[in-house]
Amino acid sequence: MYGPAGFYRRPEGPAGHFRTSVHASPLFATAVARLLCRVDEALGRPARLDFVDMAAGRGELAAGVLGALPAEVAVRARVHAVEIAGRPDGLDERIAWLPEPPDGLTGLLFANEWLDNVPVEVAEVDPEGVPRRVLVRRDGAERLGEPVGGAEAEWLARWWPLPGEPGLRAEIGL
Numbered sequence: 411m412y413g414p415a416g417f418y419r420r421p422e423g424p425a426g427h428f429r430t431s432v433h434a435s436p437l438f439a440t441a442v443a444r445l446l447c448r449v450d451e452a453l454g455r456p457a458r459l460d461f462v463d464m465a466a467g468r469g470e471l472a473a474g475v476l477g478a479l480p481a482e483v484a485v486r487a488r489v490h491a492v493e494i495a496g497r498p499d500g501l502d503e504r505i506a507w508l509p510e511p512p513d514g515l516t517g518l519l520f521a522n523e524w525l526d527n528v529p530v531e532v533a534e535v536d537p538e539g540v541p542r543r544v545l546v547r548r549d550g551a552e553r554l555g556e557p558v559g560g561a562e563a564e565w566l567a568r569w570w571p572l573p574g575e576p577g578l579r580a581e582i583g584l
């Protein structure tokens with residue numbers, strides 16, 4: 411997903427594959443801009459107000475928030491888009507494009523649908539009922555690999571018991 415030729419570095423970006431609240435409606439950026447204004451007030455209207463969009467996709471939210479801020483706030487705002495993919499062409503030049511959030515921020519750090527992208531191991535049972543790790547080739551072809559073992563086998567037995575295994579329900583007396 412995150413490697414040099416990974417899914418999230420493709421030119422079309424996340425919006426080419428699925429829709430988040432950021433893409434669904436400009437109302438979302440407007441709501442985040444209002445939140446940023448409340449943070450601004452709570453901070454006593456600092457001379458520099460930072461907004462960080464963590465895992466910024468192609469900068470859609472950062473641009474939307476900047477566009478939705480009242481002029482008096484926008485002029486003090488410093489918008490930082492943090493993303494592993496490269497800066498998209500044509501992005502508002504007031505938006506900084508960074509691999510990590512800068513230090514010493516005063517304002518709001520916001521992350522929409524960042525932590526939903528957690529790579530996991532996938533297992534499937536083979537015809538004999540043995541759970542095996544699913545291996546995926548670069549071209550997407552899948553095959554079953556070695557049987558699941560160790561901590562992963564314990565997790566599987568507890569949370570996803572196969573027929574004949576007691577699992578968590580037995581552990582908690584159900």
Ligand SMILES: C[S@@+](CC[C@H](N)C(=O)[O-])C[C@H]1O[C@@H](n2cnc3c(N)ncnc32)[C@H](O)[C@@H]1O
Binds near residue numbers: 527
């Ligand atoms: C599901 S997309 C969400 C994009 C956008 N926030 C939205 O709501 O439309 C997840 C994004 O997180 C980015 N990402 C994942 N891990 C990251 C990291 N450690 N630092 C920066 N960006 C990251 C991916 O490249 C991808 O653009």
